[in-house]
Amino acid sequence: MRILVLGSGGREHALAWKIKQSPMCTKLFIAPGNGGTQLEGENVDLDILDFKNVQEFIEKENITLLVVGPEIPLVAGITDAMAGIPDLVVIGPNKNGAMLEGSKKFAKEFMIRQGIPTAGYLEVEKSNIDEAYKHIDDSTTPIVLKADGLAAGKGVLILEDKNEAKIQLKELLDGRFGEASETVIIEEFLSGLEFSVFALTDGKEYVLLPNAKDYKRIGEGDTGLNTGGMGAISPAPFVDEKLMEKVIRKVVDPTIAGFEKENIHYQGFVFFGLIEVGGEPYVIEYNCRLGDPETEVILPRINSDLLELFIAIKTNTLSNYDLQISKDYCATVVLASGGYPEKYKKNLEISNFETIDGSIIFHAGTKKEGSLKSSGGRVMMVSSLDSNLREALAKTYHTANQISFENKYFRKDIGYEFL
Ligand code: AMP
Ligand code: GLY
Numbered sequence: 052m053r054i055l056v057l058g059s060g061g062r063e064h065a066l067a068w069k070i071k072q073s074p075m076c077t078k079l080f081i082a083p084g085n086g087g088t089q090l091e092g093e094n095v096d097l098d099i100l101d102f103k104n105v106q107e108f109i110e111k112e113n114i115t116l117l118v119v120g121p122e123i124p125l126v127a128g129i130t131d132a133m134a135g136i137p138d139l140v141v142i143g144p145n146k147n148g149a150m151l152e153g154s155k156k157f158a159k160e161f162m163i164r165q166g167i168p169t170a171g172y173l174e175v176e177k178s179n180i181d182e183a184y185k186h187i188d189d190s191t192t193p194i195v196l197k198a199d200g201l202a203a204g205k206g207v208l209i210l211e212d213k214n215e216a217k218i219q220l221k222e223l224l225d226g227r228f229g230e231a232s233e234t235v236i237i238e239e240f241l242s243g244l245e246f247s248v249f250a251l252t253d254g255k256e257y258v259l260l261p262n263a264k265d266y267k268r269i270g271e272g273d274t275g276l277n278t279g280g281m282g283a284i285s286p287a288p289f290v291d292e293k294l295m296e297k298v299i300r301k302v303v304d305p306t307i308a309g310f311e312k313e314n315i316h317y318q319g320f321v322f323f324g325l326i327e328v329g330g331e332p333y334v335i336e337y338n339c340r341l342g343d344p345e346t347e348v349i350l351p352r353i354n355s356d357l358l359e360l361f362i363a364i365k366t367n368t369l370s371n372y373d374l375q376i377s378k379d380y381c382a383t384v385v386l387a388s389g390g391y392p393e394k395y396k397k398n399l400e401i402s403n404f405e406t407i408d409g410s411i412i413f414h415a416g417t418k419k420e421g422s423l424k425s426s427g428g429r430v431m432m433v434s435s436l437d438s439n440l441r442e443a444l445a446k447t448y449h450t451a452n453q454i455s456f457e458n459k460y461f462r463k464d465i466g467y468e469f470l
Contacts, residue, residue, distance in 0.1 A: 052358060053078040053113050056092075057099045057129075058120025059085050061385075061415040061432040062343035066118055066357075067091035068413065069350045073358040080112065086423050087414025087431075099124050102132040109136055116361060119143035119319070122340050126153035126201060130318075140365050141318065142251075144339050148310065148317035151337040155197045155236045158337050165309040167302055169334045170195070170239040177224050177233075186237060187213050187220070195238040198223055200231030204279060209240070243328040245335065246287040247345055248298055251360060254310050254317045256370040257303065258360065261285045261352045262295070263345040269392060271464045278392045279429055282384045282465030285348035288440065289327070289469075298325065298332045306337075318364060347413050347432045348381040382443040383434040384451050384465050388416070389458030391428030399425040399456040410435040410450035425456060441470050 052075045056066050064087040070076055071091045079092030082105075088094055097104055100123065109117060115138050119125055128146035133139055143149075150157040162169045175183040187194055194216035198206035206228060210216040223232040249260040264287035269275040290298075302323055310317045322338035322345075341349075350357070354375035363372045388395040397416075401423045404412055411434045416427020431454060435446035444466050451461055 052076055052115055054080070054116045054118065054358075055095075055109060055112070055114045056081045056088070056118045056120060057105070057124060059083050059088075060120065060343050061413040061429065062341055062346040063120040064088050064091070064413040064415070065346045065350045066120060066341075068411070069353070069357045070118070073356045075356070075358045075362075078112075080114070082108070085414045085426070086417030086419040087412070089419060099129075100127060102129055105129070106133060106136065109133065109139060115139060116358070117141045117143075118361075120340060122149065122152050122201065122338060125149040125319075125339050140361065142361055142364070143319040144315075144317040148315045148319075149339040151321075152339040153201055154199050155336075156199050156234055159236060161309060161313070162334060164313070165305045167305050167309075167334055168331060170241050172236050172238045175220065175224065175235045175237060180221070180224065183220060183235075183237060184217055187216050190237075190239075193240045195240050196220055196223060197236040197238060198228050198232035199234035199236065200228065202228040202231050204277060206231065207277075241326050241328050241333055241335070243326045244289055245324070245326045246290050247342055248303065248323040248325060249341060249345070249349060250303055250307070250321045250323075251364070251369070252307055252310070252317060252319070252321060253364045253367065253369050254315070255307070256367075257307050257321075258363075258369055258372050258374050259299070259303070260374070261349040261376050262287050262290055263342070263348050265342060265345050266462060266465055269462075271462055276392050278387075280342065280344045280385065281387070281462045282382070283342075283344045283348045284380060284382045284440065284443075284466045284469070285345070285352055286380070294327060294330070294332065298323070302332055302334060343415075344383050344385055344432050347383040347434045351381045351411060351434055351436055352377045352379060377436065379436040379438050380440040380443045381434055381436050382440065382447045382466055383413075383432045384447050384461050385415075385429050386431045386433065386451060386454060386456075387429050387460045388425055388427070388456075389460045391460065395428050396458065397425055397427070399430075399458070401425060401430070401454065401456045404431065404454045407450045407453060409446045412450070412454070430456065430459075440466055444470075
């Protein structure tokens with residue numbers, strides 16, 4: 052099987068690493084990839100938003116499996132654009148399905164129609180800003196504001212002060228994120244433990260993947276700015292069978308059934324961002340792809356062949372697929388360039404990453420130019436497995452300490468609250 056993975060982060064390195072382990076993989080391309088993906092396959096310099104170029108490459112190289120890592124090409128309709136290529140299986144929903152991530156308003160309305168538990172909300176545009184101000188006056192703080200569209204992870208604001216919330220709301224509507232914030236959702240604040248659940252679906256059936264908990268803030272103790280993610284553990288230790296049963300019954304089943312009812316062609320990963328409030332799961336957000344760095348803890352726990360799972364989509368046999376999941380914990384820590392998510396240095400020389408036992412190193416912002424250099428804020432993820440969470444974390448931190456580059460920063464408290 053000839054395969055193309057799109058993306059350039061740790062998630063895509065983890066996907067490439069896992070795909071390459073399959074005996075069915077005869078050729079693996081990653082576009083554009085990073086310094087780590089080229090250890091697993093061949094990097095291709097393609098603009099993943101230039102669908103014509105992507106299509107030409109797929110046809111020229113006889114690719115039969117396309118795995119789309121990030122959300123931007125999905126929301127822009129890459130799956131629809133590739134629909135005419137004979138025998139190509141695309142992992143990633145069409146534009147309509149990707150709206151679950153591409154529009155908070157769409158996601159909210161979908162959840163209301165399907166009876167899926169989520170926070171109460173008000174949809175705001177410039178035309179009903181006065182209603183919104185009154186809604187803020189009548190709400191308790193904190194106030195949650197969400198730009199409707201994709202805003203590079205910066206579209207959610209949680210504000211303690213009502214006046215500040217009004218100022219921020221006005222700025223969003225005035226175009227802070229362009230079209231993406233012409234509509235804003237004001238959401239009821241939910242307080243509880245967050246976790247992530249992942250499914251792979253063909254639009255009718257689905258297979259659940261391991262769950263995870265990620266750490267989004269830059270600082271220890273969940274403080275400071277939001278980031279793409281600074282670490283993750285799988286499974287989320289507090290998610291017991293009882294909670295998972297509710298997640299399946301109240302969230303996952305009605306979501307997948309909703310796709311069929313609403314004629315949404317959804318073939319790919321669904322990422323359920325959840326919060327537990329009083330023993331009940333609520334959906335905070337949907338994503339139309341795997342998470343990063345969650346992928347770096349869930350794929351190492353999957354013992355099954357990932358290509359076999361993808362083929363089950365093509366052959367409509369997902370419902371019979373018996374995914375083998377390791378009972379081990381997996382813990383990942385992100386090594387970032389000091390200053391991230393604000394100003395940080397690139398082109399830093401990276402050393403001591405080659406001969407490390409007991410951990411898996413996934414590259415994110417790296418490039419190979421003779422030596423290995425950094426090319427982004429999140430540079431590498433270190434993942435380790437162990438039957439004991441404490442040991443998995445100890446292995447990861449041991450490795451994280453050995454890898455070296457100037458101003459390396461990582462959170463020292465991933466998983467700490469569960470030890
Ligand atoms: P997102 O950018 O959609 O991943 O949201 C960022 C973070 O904001 C989430 O991971 C939550 O921690 C927080 N968040 C979003 N919506 C709510 C809510 N309704 N109540 C409390 N926290 C929220
Ligand atoms: N780690 C969160 C995300 O991928 O959206």
